[in-house]
Amino acid sequence: MRASAAGVLGLETSLLQSGMGGVAGTELACAVSNAGAAGCAGGYKLVGGALSAMLERLTEGTDRSVGVNLIPEVVGPVELRRQVAQVLHETPERVHLSFFGMPEEAVFDQVAAAGRRTVVQVGTVEDGVHAAARGAVVVAQGVEAGGHLLGTSRRDDLVGALRALVPDACVVASGGIGSPEEARRALAAGADGVLLGTAFVVAHESRAHPRFKSAVIGAEESDTVITDVYEIGWPGRRHRVLATAVTADPHQPAKFIGRTEVEGKPYLVPRFSAAVPTEATSGRIEEMALYCGHSCGAIADQVPAADVVAAYARVLPGAEVVSSRERAQSYAG
Ligand SMILES: Cc1cc2nc3c(=O)[nH]c(=O)nc-3n(C[C@H](O)[C@H](O)[C@H](O)COP(=O)(O)O)c2cc1C
Structure with missing residues (x-):
């Protein structure tokens, strides 16, 4: 049973x-x-x-x-x-x-x-x-x-x-x-x-950044890609994300593109960071790891x-x- x-x-x-x-x-x-x-x-x-x-x-x-x-x-x-x-x-x-x-x-x-x-x-x-x-x-x-x-x-x-x-x-x-x-x-x-x-x-x-939420709402299944570019903090595993300027061109410099906070502590966000943009994140949200499944289409x-x-x-x-x-x-x- x-x-x-x-x-x-x-x-x-x-x-x-x-x-x-x-x-x-x-x-x-x-x-x-x-x-x-x-x-x-x-x-x-x-x-x-x-x-x-x-x-x-x-x-x-x-x-x-x-x-x-x-x-x-x-x-x-x-x-x-x-x-x-x-x-x-x-x-x-x-x-x-x-x-x-x-x-x-x-x-x-x-x-x-x-x-x-x-x-x-x-x-x-x-x-x-x-x-x-x-x-x-x-x-x-x-x-x-x-x-x-x-x-x-x-x-x-x-x-x-x-x-x-x-x-x-x-x-x-x-x-x-x-x-x-x-x-x-x-x-x-x-x-x-x-x-x-x-x-x-x-x-x-959810604590996802409002622009991340809007991007998921507006996306179709075909807007997602499997990549391994967001690897700082979690290397060696592929992930499904919304396609971004970073997934399109992964050969950009790994410079800082934003700031965030985790449990009250401040952090800089490098390009290629595995961290998702949250309501505590500022900067180039659209270039960050926007994890998203085929489910977005519905x-x-x-x-x-x-x-x-x-x-x-x-x-x-x-x-x-x-x-x-x-x-x-x-x-x-
Ligand atoms: C934004 C985002 C962050 C995720 N972070 C984690 C995580 O920290 N731990 C975990 O077990 N799974 C994490 N997952 C994966 C989910 O557990 C699950 O495999 C996935 O969301 C299922 O597909 P769906 O997004 O189409 O529902 C994450 C998924 C998304 C979309």
């Missing part, structure tokens, strides 16, 4: 919001969780006092199931274990850990020993099977996704392959979902829920996060447990 994502994470609806570093602050995460889905705050490189401040706002802003997103390959194994220990120590049991890419074995043990849920986003069948064997909610990311890419498969091919190999695992589809109709297609491929990134970039509570309005959740809740499973056959039949038509 398969549990829906809502059943596993204690939600009203099987919808996960991606923990997007810089964009998904506690305002967005809490708004999504308070609306009955799984909000998630981007932890990115935060540690110590800055991470504590974020965790305090998160747990004060919602008393429901919510996540903290961390990125193993950005911080490395030692720093990741430190971040995880801090999250486990400073938050209640309803806070789960969400990882972009596979953490080390010791991290699965660390989270399980604390009785918490793990969510792992993967881009290959091999990683998905591994994460499922460790009891994680497996987020299957397709190449349609906005942001950094973990594999090369199309979303529903990966979902279908994982469904066949790990029939009882909770598999969540990610990448290119910009409408409830597209979510329905992912469910028909075998998913137990969906994760949305780009659709929440434009939410009122996203037309800036709305409150609760409206996004309500629209998708109409097609997504609630907390029920059903057989694989029943679920496949309910979304096939």
